[in-house]
Amino acid sequence: MAAKEKDKDLNDLFLDTLKDVYYAEKQILRALPKMAKAAHSDKLRAAFEKHHGETEDQVGRLEQIFEMIDKPARGKTCDAIQGLLDEGKEIMEEYKGSEALDAGMLAAAQAVEHYEISRYGTLKQWAQQLGMNDTVRLLDETLQEEKKTDEALTSLAEASVNLAAAA
Ligand SMILES: [Fe+2]
Ligand SMILES: [Fe+2]
Numbered sequence: 391m392a393a394k395e396k397d398k399d400l401n402d403l404f405l406d407t408l409k410d411v412y413y414a415e416k417q418i419l420r421a422l423p424k425m426a427k428a429a430h431s432d433k434l435r436a437a438f439e440k441h442h443g444e445t446e447d448q449v450g451r452l453e454q455i456f457e458m459i460d461k462p463a464r465g466k467t468c469d470a471i472q473g474l475l476d477e478g479k480e481i482m483e484e485y486k487g488s489e490a491l492d493a494g495m496l497a498a499a500q501a502v503e504h505y506e507i508s509r510y511g512t513l514k515q516w517a518q519q520l521g522m523n524d525t526v527r528l529l530d531e532t533l534q535e536e537k538k539t540d541e542a543l544t545s546l547a548e549a550s551v552n553l554a555a556a557a
Pocket of ligand 1: 536
């Protein structure tokens, strides 16, 4: 992109943020199997595995969007997601074998979902403003998936994982 800083517009911002979330999803795709493997609770493991499959679809949707706007699918390093995933990794190391491990991983996973919900909410809003209707539809599909995942993790936390940590 050759646009000078002052000439940049909402299209540039949309593309930059799309690259950011594309990078994030790819990192999440690598982290989820490790989290599933570390989980003690079968239900938490199943939730991570299910979301891994959904994340593959989400990467595919982002690639469709890149194609629609005629840009190569390319990620842009996102320090925010890197930091969140590093924190999750830290919990996996520091709470290995502990009863509180699942509660910690669950909380880390929810922080990631909230990050994604924020990003997809913004992208959807901008796509609406830019009149990109097909893109809005794809972004909304992913946004709803992220929200459902967050809700599922909340129910899991309330129902069992946090109880096990407190026992
Ligand atoms: Fe995602
Ligand atoms: Fe997600």
